[in-house]
Amino acid sequence: MTLLAIESAATAEVDLAYITEEGTPDLASYDRIVCFFSTGKDSLASVLHLLELGVPASKIELHHHNVDGDPAAGEGLMDWPVTLAYGQALARHLGMEFQTSWREGGIEREMCRQETRTAPVVFYKDGVRIETGGVSGPLGTRRKFPQKAASLSVRWCSSASKIDVGVAYLRNDPKFQNQRTLVVTGERAEESSSRARYATFEQHRADGRGGKFARHIDHWRAVHSWSEAQVWEIIERFRLQVHPAYELGYGRVSCQFCVFGSKNQWATNRAIAPRAFGRIAAYEQDFGVTIDRKHTVGEMADLGVPYAAAVGIWVERAMATTWDAPIVVENWTLPAGAFGESCGPT
Structure with missing residues (x-):
């Protein structure tokens, strides 16, 4: 192994970490690996990459916000x-552990906040x-949707x-104390100029290796240098069913109503989820502030055309709260959304 100095973008300090000849962290040196798992293609590719590097599934936690x-609720x-x-x-x-955490009330409560505090973070322990x-925390008012911007103070949905x-979970679950933890996320440089500047490996902002609880936490963006083609190739090797949104024609899986x-x-969302779309439109009118800087969501939908693939069984599956379809697909093919509109992030 080679001892390399890795600059931490999060702390503006230099962290020393053991990196293998292949340029990956020494995965065997960690007690656990936590993959913050959106269920999108890039986070899935990161998980599968860990398996191909020989990490036992029992060592990996898939953690969804x-x-x-x-x-x-x-x-x-x-x-x-x-x-x-x-x-x-x-x-x-x-064969992996699956855990969740959330901000109480979710994005909706936070965006409706008026002279109240940001809600607590919730997770379950045993x-x-x-x-x-x-x-x-301080009292504050939002009364608007997150806005399209690179700054997380404006596009606050990602941070809040x-x-x-994720930081609150890592700092408050005792299982991370006196342990070496690797956090893995799926940001790729190809997605945006901002993401291209992310450090591939750094100390996680929840790290506390020098503190009372010796909470050693590193952060690895496992597919940061990958192309979208490489992402689809590893999913095809495992023949895994991707999130239904890709089958509908979406090129990226974040929120359905992503800003x-x-x-x-927006045209597709209105066609397949008219009630939810109506709630979004009503909030825009109530706040007097649109998500897009120029158009309401209704106007955006009027300008667009629903995806041709957004019909039939995949609409039913995307809008369901249960999953009963196969996870392994024998005759695997690229979904309709592959190499399509990604639409963010900045």
């Missing part, structure tokens, strides 16, 4: 209804509900419902 909050607002069930089915097939935060939630959605995606 429920952006709409507690899935038991009822109908969500932003995400694909099937995402949670699909992620659970993948984890069962791969069947016991754990809440952290939400009691001493994913990044900060970066194209006019065709």
Whole structure:
């Protein structure tokens, strides 16, 4: 192994880490690996890459952030209804632990916030509900959807419902104390100029290796240098069914009602989920602030055309909250959304 100095973009410091001759972290040196798992193609490719590098499935935790909050609380607002069930089915097939966390009330509560605090983060530990935060933060008002921007203070959905939630989980679950943990995420340089500048390997912002609890946490963007073609190739090697949104024609899986959605995606959303679309449109009118800087979501949909593939069984599966389709596909083919409109992030 070669001892290399890796600059940490998160801390603006230099972290020393053992890197193998192949340029990957010394995966065997970690007690556990946590993959923050959106269920999209890039996070899935990252997980499969770990398996091909020889990491036992039993060592990997797939961790999903429920952006709409507690899935038991009822109908969500932003995400694909099937995402949670699909992620659970993948984890069962791969033999991996599956965990979730969320901001109480999800994106909807945060965007409706008016002179209140940001809600606590919730996760479960051995069947016991754990809440952290939400009691001493500043009062604040949003009353608008996240906006299209690179800054996370403006595009706050990523920070409030994913990044900060993940940090709270890592800092507050005792299992990470006195342990070496590797966090794996699926950002790729090809996605945007901003993501191209991300460090491939760095100390995670939840790291506390020098503190009281010796919480050593590194962060590896496992497919940062990969092309989209490489992502689809590894999924094809495992013959895994991808998220239904790709089958409908979407080129990227984030929230169904992602603020970066194209006019065709808004047209498709309106066609396959008219009730949820109506809720989004009503919030725009209530706030007096649109998601797009120039158009309402209704106007965006009017400018677009629904994806031709967004019909039939895949619509049913995407809009369901259960998963009963095969996870392994013998006659695997690229989905309709492969190499299509990604529409974000910046």
